[in-house]
Amino acid sequence: DPDMPVRPSILHRKIVAESRLFKVEELHLKFENGEQRTYERLVSQGPGAVMVVAVDDEGQVVLIREYAGGFHDYCLTLPKGLVEPGEDILAAANRELMEETGFGACRLEPLTQLSLAPNYMGHKMHVVLARDLYACKLEGDEPEPLEVQLYPLARLNELVDRDDFHEGRSVAALFITRERLRQEMGQWQELDGA
Amino acid sequence: DPDMPVRPSILHRKIVAESRLFKVEELHLKFENGEQRTYERLVSQGPGAVMVVAVDDEGQVVLIREYAGGFHDYCLTLPKGLVEPGEDILAAANRELMEETGFGACRLEPLTQLSLAPNYMGHKMHVVLARDLYACKLEGDEPEPLEVQLYPLARLNELVDRDDFHEGRSVAALFITRERLRQEMGQWQELDGA
Structure with a gap:
């Protein structure tokens, strides 16, 4: 350029x-x-981090409620965690999903990458879209079990208005997911109409 | 609860x-x-930070391209900065807008608040929607003039796909703005239909 x-x-x-x-x-x-x-x-260290948007067959997204040290309070957020050295991004996403929510996914694909505060941090989070979910619980390193909530993506605007859901990257990831699912639905409708 | x-x-x-x-x-x-x-x-210090979504009468959003130390590279982003002690949030938004883009706004309203990484930081950014723009340049403390770009909000999906636009809070702020403007437009259409 x-x-x-x-x-x-x-x-x-x-x-x-x-x-x-x-x-x-x-x-x-x-x-x-x-x-x-x-x-x-x-300085960002290690192989990076991954965030998972897991959507079930009813169009519900898998959220967790966990203790957030930054606010010393509980927040709603998406499952996420650090990629381990040598670990594939999609494998890391599925592992974090299993550890934090008790779901695994048969279908995983990279959705986007989101940064935190580019002026002060070089961190980028890989966002992975996970579908075709099944029950599978892995032991994680959480101090207490996380509360899992299924939230309809169709009610995203309500979710964004909640006081306990405010992480910029989670909000961005859910809107991008909704766009993607709408585009796919549009393609199916075009196929139906042809 | x-x-x-x-x-x-x-x-x-x-x-x-x-x-x-x-x-x-x-x-x-x-x-x-x-x-x-x-x-x-x-630990977050001071009265916080503000991010501005400034939309002109043609539905274009005001972006800046600036050097981002975290990536040692130039990124597209929204105007933003620190609120000064005792300063009103909306006034801080208008000041940052004038300093960074050369626009002022007659109409400013709080849109949402977004956090960075709640597990590790207590920071929340006030996001302000700015409309009814006019030309007004204030001197800022930037090391070099920022490049200003007007980008149609209707092409948000393209913007999100760009390699140089990836900040989670900016992506979230623009999707929330688009929802807000669509809702307002819907209300006008209902009034028209009545």
Whole structure:
């Protein structure tokens, strides 16, 4: 893309803070126009993370209610977790689904990738659409059993209005899923009409 | 809500890492079933952040292309920034819009609130819908001028497929905006039909 701007050069970089889960990197940048700035970002480590939109034959999506440390409260969200080293994305999605919800899926496909806060973090979450569900519970590392809820995708607007469902990536993943399912339905209707 | 689970008790908490922008807190938790775990989370500071969905009279949304440190690359995204101490949310939205895009809005309303990663962060972003736009440029603190693009909301599915547009909160905000505008249009059509 010839319109694409030139990236700033990184003059220096160093790790300025580190804990068990987080690592903060400082970047000293020089932009193309000569401006210099110091940025901080979280370094993303490991093979990434996966989020699962599991939809049953009645068009219901599988949600979990779990304790969210960031808010010190319980939130509704989609099943998700870290991909293990060497693990396939779709396999990781099915494993997390089984651990967190007690469902497995015969049909798994990549749906999209979503980032968190691109200015401060290089993390991208693989979102996987899971269908043809069956009962299968795997042991996970949760401190307590997660509550599983089946929620009709047709009532997505109500879900988004709830106070306990607010994670940007979950909201985005469900709207993208609804678009995808509508497109597929449209294709079937065209076939029916032909 | 009698179904709501009891939150774990916080046995200890301490700051384990800190930089200019980030502060990591360790929580030692005891869940209702007796299980104990150590969690880490980013502490959110200050009066929060705001994201602006500005839609012009032709149904185009105002996007910016800016350098994103997390990916060390340029991304398409919505205008956003920190609310200043004592500043009203809608005023902060209009200020960020003017600084980053050169537009102001006569009509601003809260649309939703979106979180980042509830398990690890307590951050919530206020999303503001801005309409009745006019030209007005304020000086911001950007290292270089941001590129502004007007993108038809009717082509949201194409936008979501682009490699340089992937922030979960931006995707969610645009789908929620499209739902809102469709509902409003539906109400007008009902009035017309009556």
